Amino acid sequence: MLDRFFGLTPHGTTVRTEILAGVTTFLTMAYIIFVNPQVLGKAGMDPGAVFVATCLASALGCFIMGLYANYPIALAPGMGLNAYFAYSVVGGMGYPWPVALGAVFLSGVGFTILSLLPVREAIINAIPTGLKHAISAGIGLFLGLIALQNAGIVAAHPATMVTLGPLGKPQALLACAGFLALVVLVARGVTGAVVIAIIGTALAGMVLGVTPLIASPVSLPPNPAPTLLRMDVAGAFNMGLTAIIFAFLFVDLFDTAGTLVGVSHRAGLLDARGRLPRLKRALLADSLATTAGAMLGTSTVTAYIESAAGTFAGGRTGLTAVVVGLLFLAALFLSPLAAAIPGYATAPALFYVACLMVRGLAEIDWDDVTDSVPAVITALAMPFTFSIADGIAFGLIAHCAIKLLTGKGRELGLALPILAALFMLRFALA
Numbered sequence: 001m002l003d004r005f006f007g008l009t010p011h012g013t014t015v016r017t018e019i020l021a022g023v024t025t026f027l028t029m030a031y032i033i034f035v036n037p038q039v040l041g042k043a044g045m046d047p048g049a050v051f052v053a054t055c056l057a058s059a060l061g062c063f064i065m066g067l068y069a070n071y072p073i074a075l076a077p078g079m080g081l082n083a084y085f086a087y088s089v090v091g092g093m094g095y096p097w098p099v100a101l102g103a104v105f106l107s108g109v110g111f112t113i114l115s116l117l118p119v120r121e122a123i124i125n126a127i128p129t130g131l132k133h134a135i136s137a138g139i140g141l142f143l144g145l146i147a148l149q150n151a152g153i154v155a156a157h158p159a160t161m162v163t164l165g166p167l168g169k170p171q172a173l174l175a176c177a178g179f180l181a182l183v184v185l186v187a188r189g190v191t192g193a194v195v196i197a198i199i200g201t202a203l204a205g206m207v208l209g210v211t212p213l214i215a216s217p218v219s220l221p222p223n224p225a226p227t228l229l230r231m232d233v234a235g236a237f238n239m240g241l242t243a244i245i246f247a248f249l250f251v252d253l254f255d256t257a258g259t260l261v262g263v264s265h266r267a268g269l270l271d272a273r274g275r276l277p278r279l280k281r282a283l284l285a286d287s288l289a290t291t292a293g294a295m296l297g298t299s300t301v302t303a304y305i306e307s308a309a310g311t312f313a314g315g316r317t318g319l320t321a322v323v324v325g326l327l328f329l330a331a332l333f334l335s336p337l338a339a340a341i342p343g344y345a346t347a348p349a350l351f352y353v354a355c356l357m358v359r360g361l362a363e364i365d366w367d368d369v370t371d372s373v374p375a376v377i378t379a380l381a382m383p384f385t386f387s388i389a390d391g392i393a394f395g396l397i398a399h400c401a402i403k404l405l406t407g408k409g410r411e412l413g414l415a416l417p418i419l420a421a422l423f424m425l426r427f428a429l430a
Contacts, residue, residue, distance in 0.1 A: 011316040021315025022323025024194045025074050028346045029306040032076045033331055039082045043090035043097045048222025053296035055328045061289030061301050062325030066318030069281035072311055073263055074324040075289050078302035085299040089244055101294050102236030107248035108291030115283040126415035131395050132261050133360040134375035138382035138391050139262040139305050140357025145383040147351035150343035151175030170210045171344040174201055178348035194313050194349045202345035214336050221332040227297020252300050254389035256286045259303040266357055267311035308353045370406055374399035393423040
């Protein structure tokens with residue numbers, strides 16, 4: 001039944017492989033269950049209720065992506081967008097968090113409308129092939145930076161922005177050992193190498209006393225009532241949050257686009273023209289999850305780049321996403337167990353996936369500088385701005401400007417110049 005529904009055999013995968021991929025993806029993104037309540041808690045929201053909302057919204061998004069779109073891509077509240085919600089909209093601009101949730105809800109409705117119309121799909125399909133390869137590589141570089149941060153190998157510096165972290169700390173040493181073990185396991189063809197490395201690194205940390213042992217793996221989920229259906233849609237309209245709604249929509253649009261294209265490219269899911277089949281369904285999964293997430297009490301839900309870890313483990317169908325969704329539901333009752341996987345334990349997997357995704361740079365046409373230069377700008381801007389959306393923006397602006405100035409404007413079509421103009425307007429008004 002599962003083979004027929006998800007098309008496992010045509011995709012060259014099995015139930016066992018899909019389950020393993022789902023577990024891998026979940027382990028690499030499980031941090032959001034605990035980070036998101038901390039971030040939104042800064043906005044005055046109840047952390048326990050946000051924990052429940054995070055698990056439920058993530059599970060819903062994964063189920064829609066898996067059962068409706070049939071892609072191995074997981075969804076959860078986006079890092080960056082939750083920080084914008086808490087620190088900018090609520091903390092900086094002074095809006096109450098229910099009004100901010102109302103803005104997220106309205107942006108989700110906007111996502112859904114654009115997803116049902118050909119507009120959003122046309123925007124993503126208009127991205128040139130060279131930039132799609134660069135997006136894949138840029139996400140790899142972005143993942144690499146996240147992995148190094150999680151491991152404590154790189155740290156913030158007031159003068160140079162980033163610098164070498166304290167390598168003598170056990171977290172960094174364990175992450176390095178875990179990465180080497182992962183590479184060796186992969187080189188030897190060991191099935192489940194990623195999961196083995198993640199769990200092995202976490203267990204080693206517990207044995208050495210770096211991570212506390214689990215007292216009890218079971219706990220009842222907190223009460224969701226403090227945030228459930230608390231979004232103030234009327235307040236979002238009355239207080240003139242149009243620009244904020246647009247910001248939520250715009251950033252999520254291109255974060256999702258970059259993740260879908262990048263992860264699908266590395267998984268071999270793009271068609272001969274470099275496009276993603278059933279794209280509209282995948283976009284609807286993101287849109288509906290964002291709308292439902294706002295109703296539950298969390299910030300914008302988006303596709304996760306950590307899904308690349310699952311596709312590396314062999315995930316090729318929606319069964320992978322369904323497994324991730326089930327694990328998010330299980331996390332409601334097994335929060336101590338999910339919390340036992342620290343950032344330094346998932347860092348080796350993320351960094352290895354980063355190494356694989358950077359291969360996208362090899363597929364760029366390096367003989368044509370009008371293609372290669374915007375591609376490099378795209379790839380480098382993502383980690384340096386810590387934003388997939390900004391990386392795409394810089395790349396599109398550079399692509400359009402260089403093509404126009406070199407007499408190749410006919411290659412652009414209509415959508416790309418409009419997108420570039422909108423991006424420049426966004427930066428000008430920021």
